[in-house]
Structure formats: structure tokens, C-alpha cells
Amino acid sequence: MKHKSKPKGSVVAALDIGSSKIACFIARIVDDEGNFEVLGVGHQASQGIKAGSVTDLNAAEGAIRQTVHAAENMAAEAMKGYPLREVVINVPGVHARSHNFTVDVDISGQDVTDNDVRRALAKAQGNAVSGDFELIHTIPNTYTIDGNNGIREPRGMFGDVLEVDIHLVTGDTSALRNIATCIERSHLDIGALCEAGYAAGLASLVEDEMDLGCTVIDMGGGVTSIAVFYGGALVYCDAIPVGGQHVTSDIARGLSTSLSDAERLKVLYGSAVASSADENELIDVPQIGEDQQSHPNHAPRSLLVGIIQPRLEEILELARAKLNDSGAGQFAGRRVILTGGASQLPGLRDLGQMVLDKQVRLGRPIRIDGLAESVNGPAFATTAGLLTYVSERSDEMPAAIVAQVEPGNMFERVKFWMRDNW
Numbered sequence: 001m002k003h004k005s006k007p008k009g010s011v012v013a014a015l016d017i018g019s020s021k022i023a024c025f026i027a028r029i030v031d032d033e034g035n036f037e038v039l040g041v042g043h044q045a046s047q048g049i050k051a052g053s054v055t056d057l058n059a060a061e062g063a064i065r066q067t068v069h070a071a072e073n074m075a076a077e078a079m080k081g082y083p084l085r086e087v088v089i090n091v092p093g094v095h096a097r098s099h100n101f102t103v104d105v106d107i108s109g110q111d112v113t114d115n116d117v118r119r120a121l122a123k124a125q126g127n128a129v130s131g132d133f134e135l136i137h138t139i140p141n142t143y144t145i146d147g148n149n150g151i152r153e154p155r156g157m158f159g160d161v162l163e164v165d166i167h168l169v170t171g172d173t174s175a176l177r178n179i180a181t182c183i184e185r186s187h188l189d190i191g192a193l194c195e196a197g198y199a200a201g202l203a204s205l206v207e208d209e210m211d212l213g214c215t216v217i218d219m220g221g222g223v224t225s226i227a228v229f230y231g232g233a234l235v236y237c238d239a240i241p242v243g244g245q246h247v248t249s250d251i252a253r254g255l256s257t258s259l260s261d262a263e264r265l266k267v268l269y270g271s272a273v274a275s276s277a278d279e280n281e282l283i284d285v286p287q288i289g290e291d292q293q294s295h296p297n298h299a300p301r302s303l304l305v306g307i308i309q310p311r312l313e314e315i316l317e318l319a320r321a322k323l324n325d326s327g328a329g330q331f332a333g334r335r336v337i338l339t340g341g342a343s344q345l346p347g348l349r350d351l352g353q354m355v356l357d358k359q360v361r362l363g364r365p366i367r368i369d370g371l372a373e374s375v376n377g378p379a380f381a382t383t384a385g386l387l388t389y390v391s392e393r394s395d396e397m398p399a400a401i402v403a404q405v406e407p408g409n410m411f412e413r414v415k416f417w418m419r420d421n422w
């Protein structure tokens with residue numbers, strides 16, 4: 001299905017609250033193909049966030065505020081001094097869940113219209129309402145008309161009963177509420193929410209991959225998010241509460257070094273696969289609490305790689321198990337796209353290929369122009385994808401669907417779900 005995008009020239013803003021970094025992109029839509037030009041960027045190390053959850057409201061709020069200010073300042077001229085009001089935010093994969101529903105609506109021998117599809121989506125949403133979960137995405141997957149299944153685009157076709165297979169993504173209310181509190185305190189509104197792995201895919205996949213089926217694995221600092229695309233749509237998402245920070249703490253523990261030295265060693269010398277040269281190469285490992293000058297310590301690089309590899313293998317194996325157990329693997333095709341900061345370890349592609357038995361490539365944002373080198377890598381796929389989501393996929397936003405099916409229900413009232421609920 002072709003999604004309707006926001007008009008050319010619209011300005012949109014994304015706020016990606018990660019376990020390792022917080023990033024804000026403000027961008028302008030430059031064409032009808034869903035491409036952006038960046039106007040402002042802010043990013044800094046996360047504070048008060050652990051494995052996708054807020055652990056310190058004040059610290060998280062402060063970091064969010066600073067990040068947004070930096071992006072606003074950079075975009076000030078283009079925004080003519082207007083402050084940013086609304087952002088689209090990520091829902092960490094660990095707080096999201098996939099649900100599949102099939103619902104039917106009566107079309108009484110008429111042709112299927114946009115509104116019939118929306119009625120079906122609204123019906124599924126009605127069935128799924130619960131206090132513990134918030135609806136994040138309502139995504140139609142395939143359609144059946146009078147028993148003929150596998151229809152991708154039903155609009156214009158005739159029949160009596162339209163059935164829609166719908167993928168609903170819900171988010172954990174209490175986790176989202178904490179994130180929302182930080183954002184409200186920063187005087188921002190949440191315009192939309194998007195699951196992190198979904199966003200990473202929207203930023204980094206080419207259309208054929210989304211159509212034919214593929215899996216995105218976004219390895220962040222504290223969370224590894226999995227998103228399966230098929231038929232141009234998200235058909236499954238899940239997550240594992242493990243990421244690059246776990247690799248770093250394994251190194252710190254294994255080599256008796258500080259977390260900051262472990263992080264540095266990982267980035268400088270780390271690898272996901274061993275090579276024969278590793279045995280002979282010695283690296284300098286500062287010992288925790290020791291003076292480096294008087295107690296120099298050297299370790300073979302193979303020791304470092306031997307710590308990194310099993311943890312990455314574990315993450316990939318857990319991802320494989322999720323795909324198999326959920327049945328989503330059958331849609332996922334042969335391709336895997338790795339994003340997230342932790343995907344940058346050399347050799348991860350090969351390791352992924354081995355563990356997942358699929359073709360693996362590294363992904364990064366491909367739809368946004370003018371990003372500096374430091375913010376156009378795989379760690380920023382989710383951030384960039386939030387922009388694509390808000391500009392192109394309003395037809396998957398639960399509140400927008402309700403508002404269109406019940407025009408009496410004022411959009412403003414339902415637009416921002418938190419205002420209604422809390």
C-alpha cells in the first residue's frame with residue numbers, strides 16, 4: 001500500500017531516548033519520496049536511562065532538555081525562532097509487544113474504500129484496549145474478501161465481507177508514562193510513538209527488502225530490538241534486554257579494567273570473530289585501581305575477542321530463537337540488516353551470517369541528507385527512522401485512525417493519548 005506522506009516543506013522532529021545516547025533530529029521533508037534535509041541535530045550520552053527504562057527522572061529530563069536545545073539552536077534560523085513543540089519518540093523494543101488480530105467488516109456488495117479499512121482497524125483497536133498497555137501501531141497486513149485471501153490492496157475490490165489481518169503493537173503503560181513525564185517536563189508534546197526496531201528499519205531498508213521480507217536487528221547499548229518486515233509492513237517486533245553495554249561490562253570484569261577503559265578497548269581493538277593474528281598482538285590493559293606507570297599490564301588481543309564473541313553470539317542466538325518461536329521467521333526472508341551502535345564491531349556481519357544462517361548487511365540511515373559523519377552511522381538509524389514514521393505512516397497511528405472513523409471525535413482530543421488517559 002502506498003502511504004500518504006506529509007507535504008513537502010513540513011518540519012518534523014525526532015527524539016530517540018536510548019540507553020547509551022539521547023539524540024534529536026529536526027528535519028524538513030524535501031520531496032515526495034520521503035527524503036529529508038536535516039535542520040538541527042543534538043546528541044549526548046544518556047543519563048537516567050537503563051535498558052530502555054527511566055531510572056532517574058530528573059537526570060533523564062535534564063539530558064533530554066539539553067539534547068533538544070542543541071538541535072533547536074542549530075535549526076533556529078530555519079525554524080524562524082519558533083520553539084519546537086512536538087516530537088516523535090521511540091518506544092524501546094523491550095517495552096513493546098506484537099499482537100495479531102483478524103477482524104471483519106461488512107461491505108454489503110460495495111467496493112472497499114479507505115474508510116472500510118479504517119473501520120476494521122478501529123474495530124481491532126477496540127478489542128485490544130487494556131489498562132496495562134497502550135496502543136502504538138495499528139498495521140494492516142493482508143486482506144481477505146469473501147474468502148479470497150492474500151490480498152495486498154483491497155481498495156476498489158467488490159465483496160460482502162472484508163477481513164483484515166492486523167498487527168497491533170502495544171507499549172507498556174508504566175514505562176511509557178515515565179518517558180512521557182520527562183518529555184512533558186521539557187515542555188514538549190509527543191506527536192507520535194514508534195517502536196525502536198521498526199524505526200531503525202524505516203530508516204535503513206530499501207523498498208525491496210521491506211516488500212520481500214527481512215529482519216532488522218538493532219543492537220543498541222542496553223536493548224537489541226528485532227523487527228520483521230514483509231509486504232512493505234511491519235509484521236513482528238520483539239527485543240532482548242541485552243546490548244553493547246553488556247559486552248563492555250563483560251570486558252571490564254574479564255580484564256579487571258574500568259568500564260571506560262573496557263569501552264575504549266572494545267572500540268579500538270574489539271572484534272566479533274577471532275583471527276590468527278590476535279594471539280600475538282598485545283594490548284595495553286590498565287588495571288582497575290592500579291597506577292599504569294608502575295604496573296603496566298599487557299594481554300593478548302585474543303583474550304579480548306574471546307570475551308566479546310560469546311556475548312554477541314548469545315544476543316544473536318536469542319534473536320534467532322525469538323524469530324523461530326514466534327513464527328515470524330517464515331516471513332523474514334533471507335536477509336538481515338544490522339543497525340545500532342553495537343553493530344559496528346568488526347566481524348559482526350560474519351558472526352551474524354553464521355549464527356542466523358542468513359545474508360547479513362550493515363544498515364544506516366539512507367533517507368536523510370546533510371547529516372554530519374558523526375551522526376549518520378548505524379547508532380542513529382532509530383532516530384532517523386522516527387522522522388520517516390511521523391511523516392509517512394500516520395495511517396498506522398491508533399489515535400489518527402479513531403479520529404478518522406469517528407469524525408465527531410475531535411482529533412485534538414484523541415491525538416495525544418496521554419492526555420486522555422492520565
Ligand SMILES: Nc1ncnc2c1ncn2[C@@H]1O[C@H](COP(=O)(O)OP(=O)(O)OP(=O)(O)O)[C@@H](O)[C@H]1O
Nearest residue numbers: 018019020021220221222223244245340341342379
Ligand atoms: N565503534 C564501535 N564499535 C563497537 N561498539 C560501539 C562502537 N560505537 C558505539 N558502540 C556501542 O554501541 C552501543 C550504543 O549503541 P546505540 O547508540 O545504538 O544505543 P542506544 O540507542 O543509546 O541504546 P538502546 O537502543 O539500547 O536503548 C554502546 O554499547 C557502545 O559501546
Ligand SMILES: [Mg+2]
Nearest residue numbers: 018196220382
Ligand atoms: Mg537505540
